[in-house]
Amino acid sequence: MEKHFSFFKFSRFLLLLRKDFMENYRRYIWQFLFLTLFVLVANWMRLRFIYTDVGQDWNSADFYPNYFQSATTDAVINNAALTLAIVTMLGIFDLSSSFNTKGRRIQLLMCPATSFEKFISNLTLLFGKILVLFPLALLFEELIRVVLLSLFFPAKYIFFANLCGPVVVSDPDLLSLGNPIGIAILSFFILGGIIWPNRPVVYTVLFAPAIAVVTFFVGYVFVILCFGDIGSFAQAAETRSNFFFDLFHQHENWIQAHWISLWTCFLYLVSLTNVTLAYFRFKEMDINNRFK
């Protein structure tokens, strides 16, 4: 049989994307509508009370900037956060929905493409959904909000919020950490989705504290084994006799100056590790769900 380069072929990757989209596009439309409706109801309740409370004084010069505008901006920020969270969760469910039953696993595994192509196409769909569905849903929600509020409160000036510029975090350094933090969290859910395709979100959320407890316990045992007790460890840290402490203190200024970059690198490294682990777990998948 003729041998080909089997790891990645773009045409097969496109066929996989097409297959997923054509099989599931109705579900994606329903997801979009459900998402919009859910967030709208949540924010409608909130805004309706605010607008009703404002009464006749809403247009006064000092009241508008201090109360009305900030309330609307808050609502839009809440909208964005809630929409992003729901889109991500839906994406995680979709990621594992192609292999969460035996029949679907057979379909997926027998599809003539490499595991890498299948994995990358699943990730592309996940990120695609977040990048497309999230802004679309947000725009749609904002449009409906303005239309509905204009109908219910015709005497008031209802305006579109600036969706591109709500200041979520005032510190720009912290703001720049948003992406790596988000991607790191998402990577944990991707790994969880591959390991537990039946209940990816629940198990991943439950597993995170378990990992924290285990890490704490291992750290505690390590400290006890190395230093005898916690007090000695603290003393060692105080006297800076340890190699790592020395290293840290030698470069303290540099670390403080570059802590954002260091955290960003660390978070991307964590994300990469999670996604790599997820790929190998996906590659070794068989029709028996070993972790259900």
Place this chain on the structure above:
Amino acid sequence: MLEISNLTFSYKPHHLLFSDFSLLLEKGKVCGLLGPNGVGKSTLLYLICGLLPIKKGTISYKGMKTFNRQPEMLNDMFLVPEELELPKISMKRFVSIHSPFYPKFSAEELQKALTLFEIDPQHKLSDLSMGQKKKFYISFAMATGVSLIVMDEPTNGIDIPGKSQFRQLLAQNMSEERSILISTHQVADIDKMLDQIVILSEKEGLLLNESVGRLCQKLQFLPEGTEEEAKDALYVQNSIAGRSMVLPNNTGDESELNIELLFGAALHNAERLRLLLQKNESEINKPE
């Protein structure tokens, strides 16, 4: 074409399903995989398709290890599982999505098969009954042009006319380049189609692996035998219709294969059946 060498597999650590199991499937054959419930027929099919990891041994298809699930292997092999889970889309859309993955796919063959099964391709897959879904999926499998089709209980859920249509479709789509491996309990649905029979048992693993021609040459299947004949029989089945049996073929006349009788003989008189086939083999190989 398909070679299984010294396969060892188990779901649980101390309960081996296959131990040192070997099998060869040549191209151009229809092979029936038979065995009692729980013996591992479906598992063997999944192993062949690379859907389960093997503990020891190798399974290779045209020189490729099946668990690697290379696209070049997957686009030349098709599995029809016992239970189907198909997307809720129309048949036309399913075909347009999945056919590009199979380079030898023929829309004409699909149309012929669907016409034979009397299925309207305009319908949605979710509107079809289980049997109709199976008919559609078998039709699609045949149209892919792959060299190996693996079927797990293909006639389960298919109506009576559908079973004869299935046999017709199988006969129409067989070629020298294509092999079909069928695991089934409904032996009457496929007995006339088989070229090779593989019988599995829980204790011995591979109980029998013979061509139908050779079995008919070496065994005699009697739909109604006498008490005298029954004394030498490998297996006797008593029913209202009479006493059917399988005997060593001492006459040289070939009788029609009866898989139920063969299955009974293989399960109840395995050692004698094996000796009989081995003896005949050694006689054949004896130099003049």
